[in-house]
Amino acid sequence: MEMKKEVEIRGGWWVVVVMVMIMAMGRGEGQLVQNFYALSCPNVEAIVRQAVITKMNQTFVTVPATLRLFFHDCFIQGCDASIMIASPIGGAEKDAPDNLSLAGDGFDTVIKAKQAVEAVCPGVVSCADILAIAARDVVAFSGGPSFIVELGRRDGMVSNASLVSGNLPEPSFNLNQLNQLFSQKNLTQIDMIALSGAHTVGFSHCDRFSNRLYSYSSVSTVDPSFNANYAQQLMAACPRNVNPNIAVNLDPVTPKTFDNIYYQNLVAGKGLLSSDEVLFTDPASQPTVIDFASNPSDFNAAFITAMIKLGRVGVKTGFLGEIRSDCTAFNS
Numbered sequence: 001m002e003m004k005k006e007v008e009i010r011g012g013w014w015v016v017v018v019m020v021m022i023m024a025m026g027r028g029e030g031q032l033v034q035n036f037y038a039l040s041c042p043n044v045e046a047i048v049r050q051a052v053i054t055k056m057n058q059t060f061v062t063v064p065a066t067l068r069l070f071f072h073d074c075f076i077q078g079c080d081a082s083i084m085i086a087s088p089i090g091g092a093e094k095d096a097p098d099n100l101s102l103a104g105d106g107f108d109t110v111i112k113a114k115q116a117v118e119a120v121c122p123g124v125v126s127c128a129d130i131l132a133i134a135a136r137d138v139v140a141f142s143g144g145p146s147f148i149v150e151l152g153r154r155d156g157m158v159s160n161a162s163l164v165s166g167n168l169p170e171p172s173f174n175l176n177q178l179n180q181l182f183s184q185k186n187l188t189q190i191d192m193i194a195l196s197g198a199h200t201v202g203f204s205h206c207d208r209f210s211n212r213l214y215s216y217s218s219v220s221t222v223d224p225s226f227n228a229n230y231a232q233q234l235m236a237a238c239p240r241n242v243n244p245n246i247a248v249n250l251d252p253v254t255p256k257t258f259d260n261i262y263y264q265n266l267v268a269g270k271g272l273l274s275s276d277e278v279l280f281t282d283p284a285s286q287p288t289v290i291d292f293a294s295n296p297s298d299f300n301a302a303f304i305t306a307m308i309k310l311g312r313v314g315v316k317t318g319f320l321g322e323i324r325s326d327c328t329a330f331n332s
């Protein structure tokens, strides 16, 4: 009798679990959930946070590097940590020329956080989720807004440099090109403008904008949308044929604070990349830039919305993909 009752109770529990899984799968798009690891790894966010804090304490580059890594991961085959895969022979996603010099500190942050998580909850938390949590944390710890991250991503089984081309925006893109690419990822123009606010931290190498200084058009070698003093400063920092390793701050005013000054820079002609400044010069996006420049709370709210949507792009959930034990290698 005792035995039978226990079997019945367990049976009932499994029915509930299976029903929840079927419901989750049936929801299609919104497959991710908050507190996904509430039972299986309740401290995951605290563990990742500690790893992020330790890494940030070593170098501020952790902030831009981790945030950009998340963006690139999500735009190429979805947020599935495919960008983390290291190939001994090259040809993985991170080896593509278009990986645009991702800084190693983003990879290192995820690897360290994963090791700390594995020590407590082995085989449970995906690298894709760890990257999503870390990206949220670096924003919050550098002055930006915080938010609850949706979780439940699985790690992808494919990482191929040939899949990168065409999936990342170029700094030369105009508003239509930016909108077209972002809309393929279910992101609106407002999402795109808000996410571009990530350029409130970090660097760009000179070659990504030097055409705006030296070879803009047949009429003007310097892009006329530049603030003249800013263009002078950039020419000093990035002379013609400068060493390709030289980089300058994307936000010349508050480069180490995640704030809305990026938008004030655009209004002042101090957008570094053409794709930044165009958000102000194109009348179709200018009102949003002016709003974000003068209302930090509007920017913060739009950034949170857009980050949550970015984190949903192409995600694999349920029985798809795997939970990698080493973020840089597929389980074999």
Ligand code: HEM
Residues within 6 Å of the ligand: 063, 064, 065, 067, 068, 071, 100, 101, 102, 103, 169, 170, 171, 172, 173, 178, 192, 195, 196, 198, 199, 201, 202, 203, 204, 205, 206, 208, 247, 250, 273, 275
């Ligand atoms: C809107 C289209 C975008 C374009 C054309 C673009 C392009 C670029 C370029 C050319 C760089 C400089 C790379 C280098 O020279 O090292 C850069 C840096 C960066 N991007 Fe973007 N980006 C875009 C959107 C985003 C988004 C949506 C995010 C994140 C949400 C992001 C985050 C970053 C960060 C944080 C850096 C600095 C990286 C570092 O210092 O290591 N970008 N981006």
Ligand SMILES: *[C@@H]1O[C@H](CO)[C@@H](O)[C@H](O)[C@H]1NC(C)=O
Residues within 6 Å of the ligand: 053, 054, 057
């Ligand atoms: C940050 O680094 C300083 C020394 O550079 C150290 O005293 C401090 O404990 C570190 N904090 C964390 C959270 O790692």
Ligand SMILES: *[C@@H]1O[C@H](CO)[C@@H](O)[C@H](O)[C@H]1NC(C)=O
Residues within 6 Å of the ligand: 091, 159, 160, 161, 162
């Ligand atoms: C990457 O994709 C290309 C083109 O589809 C293919 O030829 C190549 O074998 C792939 N590489 C790997 C490592 O899967």
Ligand SMILES: *[C@@H]1O[C@H](CO)[C@@H](O)[C@H](O)[C@H]1NC(C)=O
Residues within 6 Å of the ligand: 029, 184, 185, 186, 312, 313, 314, 315
């Ligand atoms: C965009 O949304 C549609 C509808 O919910 C979904 O089917 C599609 O997979 C999404 N695309 C991406 C890239 O996430």
Ligand SMILES: CC(=O)N[C@H]1CO[C@H](CO)[C@@H](O)[C@@H]1O
Residues within 6 Å of the ligand: 094, 095, 096, 097, 098, 099, 100, 101, 102, 103, 104
């Ligand atoms: C961080 C990283 O893996 N960067 C790579 C980007 O791609 C170039 C090749 O195009 C590699 O040399 C970098 O190591």
